[in-house]
Each structure stands twice: as structure tokens, then as C-alpha cells.
Amino acid sequence: MPSDVDSVDTFTTEFLKRLQFGQGVVLARATTNDLYFALARTVRQQLMSRWLETLNVQRKAKAKAVVYLSAEYLLGRQLDNNLLASGLTEIAEQSMERLGIDITTLREAELEPGLGNGGLGRLAACFIDSLATMQIPAVGYGIRYEYGIFRQTFVDGVQVEQPDSWLTNGSPWEFPHPEMGVKVRFAGHTETEHRDDGSVATTWVHGWEVIGIPYNYMVPGYRTENVNALRLWSARATQAFDLQVFNSGDYLQAVRAQAFAENISKVLYPEDSTPQGKELRLQQQYFFVACSLRDYLDNVLPADFDLRRLPERVVFQLNDTHPVIAIPELIRILVDERGIAWDVALDIARQVFNYTCHTLLPEALEVWSVELLGRLLPRHLEIIYRLNDEFLADLREAYPGDELRVRRMSIIQEHPERAVRMAYLATVVGTKVNGVAELHSQLLRDKVLTDFSAHWPEKFTNVTNGVTPRRFVRLANPGLSGLITETIGEGWLKDLAELQQLEPYADDASFLERFAAIKSANKSRLSELVERRQGIVLPQAALYDVMVKRLHEYKRQTLKLLHVITLYQRIQENPDLDIVPRVVLFGAKAAPGYRIAKDTIALINAVATTIDADPAVKGRLKVAFPANYNVSLAEILIPAADLSEQISLAGKEASGTGNMKLALNGALTIGTLDGANVEILEQVGAENFFLFGLTEPEAQAIQTAGYQPHEHYASSPGLRKALDAVASGEFSGGDTEAFAPLVDSLLYQDRFLALADYDAYVAAQDEVEVAYRDTKAWTRSAVLNTARSGYFSSDRSIQDYLDRIWHAKPVPVAGPTG
Ligand code: 26W
16 A cells, blocks of 8 residues: 555655655755656655545446546646645645745646636536546546647737647656557548348548557545546557558658657647637547547446446536537447447437537537548548438428428538538537526527527526636635635535625624735735736735636627726826726737737737836726736636626627636626626626626627617717727827727727727726725625625536436545545
8 A cells, every 4th residue: 555645754755755766866956846746746646546446436336427528628737736635735835844845836836737728628627626526437538738728928019829838847647558549540431331131331441540648637526535537648650650660761751650640639729719620620639539439438338348338327528519529439439340230329329428518609610521521530421421311301300391491400511611510410419418607508599509409499408617616716815715714614615605604794894804805915916926927016005907818809808908098098188087096907818810819919018018108107007918827827816806807798708717716706797798797697696796788689689780880989989089099009109000900890890899888888897996995895795706606616517417417426435434
């Protein structure tokens, strides 16, 4: 048995062993990275026996397991999370102190695995945390990108992307298993054999193949013995490639072929809304899905398992359409490899797959051209065609004569090119389709998958997103966590609804004072970081106004910026104006090819610089845009926020999850009736939320009637002035060209009605200002935001998935004493 490291002594001994035998250095000569590795390995070792025991118990229980298929996991740093889960935080801190090591430096030495773009990837990370904490047998499958989301830098205020080489120092948390490599085939053709008994057998004669190497990561539940696995795949060339090296004589060509294979898991695509239809992306999707299914069916399930009983043992959750190619892959395995009849195989597939949709934007719905699919995955295309033929036949029976409808619902689109609609494929085969917030699920039914929801109303359901309170409250906000635990005990970390018990304290003056002091300390922590990184000093006694999320037109960062410009102009006009000092913080990455988004970043930085240079504004208005917003930065920014900006055009943000993290940490939301904002408003109460803007039906009506952004420019003096300032070059040293594309897109297009919502937004911000002046009332509202946001735990989301979709049950792992 491995030694337990449950005292400062044993921990220290183990740590020094890891340092000496793992890193091969002595304490006096160790680098920060050595120390970080030794610490991580000491923690990992403690979790190891639990992990093995979990696998053991789960295998014996033969319980139904949840398999989460996701192309992205935005994990964030692991060290603190794993210390917390294993209850070792204090022991580790004391041990490091005893050795004279600054543990904070070690924490910061960890390069976060940024294997996701934004909301969808972070949601996956929260979900695997909750699954483990709730003791559900579950495994997450994904891709071990060598380069995660790019590192954002600013050069003269313009976003410049750098590769995120998170693996350069190695990763102490991963367990590679090269001996468990899985072959994945691509391309080639199919051959059909008509047997004497009338049956037909298809063989896929592939063109080339690669190997998937699994890397395991532990997913420890919070204060439970259960440790689940996250298994990420890395692509390697097969021996066939190696042989070529020897046989072909063309050594360089062969090495190039090898590099080609390994390209598959090289880099995360940084587009999070407009699929590029790139061949490599489809290769990534099929690669990880094929590895994962093979692994689960061959290695996780018992050797003699009868796949006809698959639905009793597993449910596959498809995180958006990225893993949807798993559907034809499973059918292919069952029919072609296991000799199961088509109808039976299809019936199995129907029971095991479910699909979560994370968007409403039509341009974000993935389609793969038939040409590409046929070339890369010829057998899968055949299977999709057959599925579609049978589906269309059913439709023609259900809606005789309604050929228009049949064409609308076809899995294959004809225009502008023949292509497979992945969301339709998932909807046709999956048992359940869910949206990620009430409004989103409703719009999914009514607007996006209309015909399908009429055809199969019971297929559609909602599961409102959630976030893990372990990372986003306990770790990110230790001050608040301490206050909460002192007040209501520590049960809230596993049952966030218990935060309700804080409600009475919203009227307790000393509690309010402590709550406000914690917020203020979090602001100091943030401003220290901003000062360290960019040499900017933030005023302390100010309203911290935070907008952090990917940069996208529908999220309307420009609307926020127009408000900032308006505030600036008010000060310019009236230097003695009595306004609430405000720090406006942005965090946002733009997809590298998204022109308008990058222009918006440049404009935010330009406005920040201009305002900074103006002495009249000093201490009253400040814009800060720390580069490279990621999970680690979120953990510092969110707890410091007074005001949470959730201002997307109604009907566009599927849910949002930053909105939940901010509310939980006591920020008041200024927001539209969009995504989960609707539910936040419902929970915290209208008195504690600044609601503004068009509703979804109103926005729809305006757009149908023919929206004229220019009319708003003409009728709103504040708006006109703000836009004129940008157009006149006030923020670009007189250059009127610099932001012309941005201004023109607002004035002549404004796809997301920013101008239409400007007046309402500024009015709501004026209310914010009035409210903020009453410190006590504001803090009371902040406390109520925290107290009433327990609903937004990802544990609650997972419980909803269990009840409505998965129907799996906990399998607790008994501790050493249990
Ligand atoms: C390039 C193809 C593509 C398309 C969409 C890549 C990635 C996506 C994701 C679905 C984008 C995404 O992250 N969506 C967000 O998902 C969150 C979790 O459900 C929601 O909270 C956000 O509202 C939604 O934008």
C-alpha cells in the first residue's frame, strides 16, 4: 500500500522523496518547476489509491455509467483543486512553510490546461467535477491538444496570438498509456458483399490510420473517496508510418507522413461560433470519438459483454455537435464488426445517445460537406444516408404530401452544398435533446428545431447550466468562503441550496460589513495583479464593473464600450461632475480570424489609453483590459466584481455561466432577458438585478420590420456623441480610418441591435450609480445575490441530467474506515 500523506511529517517526507527520486534533485538545487512537480506528485499519490479503488468498485457494481464526450475541457489549474478535494491544503501549506518554500509561487508555476474555447469547455470541466463529487460512475473523453487556446498578447492594443505550449515543462497530473494505443482509420472505400442468405456485409477498406494514445487525468470528487477519470487522446503515427521510413527510401517524405498523423491532436481550433469546415477539425472529431468508443467497449466493459445490453450500462452525452460522428461510428461497430442486425444496432444507438445544444446562432450549427465526409469517412457517410432514408420514409408516412417539410427535416441539406447537418443527426437518433437554460431550450424548440419538436415533443428538455462552487467560490474566493462556512457551516460546498440560510444575514449590519470588507480585499488582490502585469494602478474605492467572456458581436462588448465613452464625455463636459468612481474591467479573446471582434479589442484598449491620459478623469473612470483572460484570471477577477455585465441581445446567449459565477460571488447583474439571466433574475429578485433592453420577441419584431440602426443614431444624442467620437478619430490619434469598419458595421448593420438598446442600457447604468451610493443597500443586494444563487451549482445541473436524461445512480466508494 502506498503511504498516506495525512500529516505534515509524512507529507514532507513524501515530498522530499518525490523531489529526490522523481525530479532527481535535492532541495537546495531545486527549481520552482521541480518543487511544483514534487508537490503535485505528492498530492497525486494520495489520490491514487482512491482512484484505483473507484475503478474497482465501479467495475464490480456493474452500474450504469455516464460517458461525457466533449472536444473541449477548459480545466484550469489542477493543484489547488486536487489539494482541496483530498483535504490536503493545510497540510501541504504547513509542509512547504516548514521547508521554507513559498507555496504561492508553486501554485503559479502551473500552466493551466486551456483545452477549450470558453463556456462549453468550462462547462464540461464543471460537470466532471460534479459527477465525481456526486459519486456517479463517469468518464470524460476528449482530446489532449498539444496547444490549447492561444495566449493573447496586446501589441499597440491589438490582439496578437501566441501558441499556448502548456506542456513544455511537462504535466505532473497526466498518466500516459502508450501501450493502450487505439487504431483509428480514415479514408479509403467500402466493399459490399451480398451473401447467399440474402444478408449484406460491408467492409471498410481504409486509406490510412493513426494511433490514439490515452492520457488519464484524475477527477477527484470533493471530500469523497470517489475519483473518476478524464481520458484525453493524443495522436501518434502508426508503425505503418515507421515502416515507410525504412522501406520507402524517401526518408523525409516518410517523416512528413508521421508529422501529418500527429497533427491531429496538435492544436485546439480557436473559433467558438463559426465552424470553418476544415478537414483537420473533422479528423479531430472522429479521432477522439473513435478512440473513446473503442476504449469504452473493449476496455471498460467486461470482455464478454453482450452489446445488445449496452443501454443498461452506459449513456453517451454529446457535448454539442462536435462528437456527433459517434452515432454512425457506434452503428458501424455494431453492424460491421459485431454482426448485429441494422435495426437492432439502430435501436441500441437510439437508447444510448443524448445531445446537448449550446447555441442558437444559425452560423454556429455544424454541417460537414458530403464531399469531405465521403472522402474521410466513406462508411460513416453510407450509414448516415441509410439513417436518413429511413427517417425520411417515416416522415413521408407521417406527413403525406408535405415534401417541403420532409426536405426541411432531412439530415442532408442540399444548399449551398450537399452537407450533413450534425444537429439534425443528433436529434433524429438521440433519446433526448437539451438546451442549456429555460429560454434557450424554449427557443430551440420554437425556432431552431421547430419541426423536430413538433414531431417528437417528448424528446426535448432543458437542463440549465451550473458552475462548480468548489472552484468558483471556495478556491477563487477564500474570504467569502470562510465567512459563509463560519455563518452556516460547510454543507454548502456539497449542497449549494444551503446558501439560502444566509438570507437573514442580509439585514445583519456586522455581517454586511464583513461581506463588504471581503469584496474590498478581493479588489486589492485584483489590482495587485493588474499592477504587476501591466503597471496599471486601479483605484480601490470604486465600483468594479466586470465584463468577461469571449469577444463576440452578439455579446455586445461594444455596447459596454459606448457606455464607457458616454461616462467619459460626461466628465469632459462637466469636470466637477459628481460621479461614482468606476473601474471597468474587460477580459476577452477574439477568434484570430474574426475581424470585427479584433477591432473591438483594439478600440477598448484605445479608449483605455485615451481616458488614462486625461487628467480630468483621474480616479473617477478607468478601463483595464488584462490580456489573456483564462480560468486562472477569472478566479481573480470574478470575486472582485461589484457589477456583472450580461448584456447580450435577447435570444442569442444560450445560457452564460460567467453570469452565475459573478452572482454567486456577490456581484449584481446588469443584464438583458437572455439565457440564464432570466433564471438569475427569478432567483435573486428584480430589486437585486438591473434589467434592461429588448426582449427576444421585441428584437425579433424589430428585425422582421427592417431594422434601421441609423434612426437610433439620429434620435439619441448620447449615442450620437459616443459614436462620433470613435468615428472622428478621438481614440486613434485623429485617424478616422482605424475604427471605420467597426463604426460602419454598427451604423449600417448592427446585427445585434446594440444601438437600439443603448438608451435603455445607459439609463440602467444610471440606476446602478444611484444604487451604489447607498453602500449598505448595495451590500445587502450583493449578499442576497450570493444567498439566492445556490440553484446555479453544477451539482444541481448534474442532478437534472440524472433525473431527466441519464437515469444513473451513485456508486459510493467506501473510505479506509468505511
Ligand atoms: C466552431 C464551432 C463551434 C461552435 C460552437 C465551436 C464551439 C461552439 C460552442 C457551442 C460555443 C460555446 O461555448 N457556447 C456556449 O456554451 C455555454 C455552455 O453551455 C453557454 O453558457 C454559452 O451561452 C454558449 O455561448
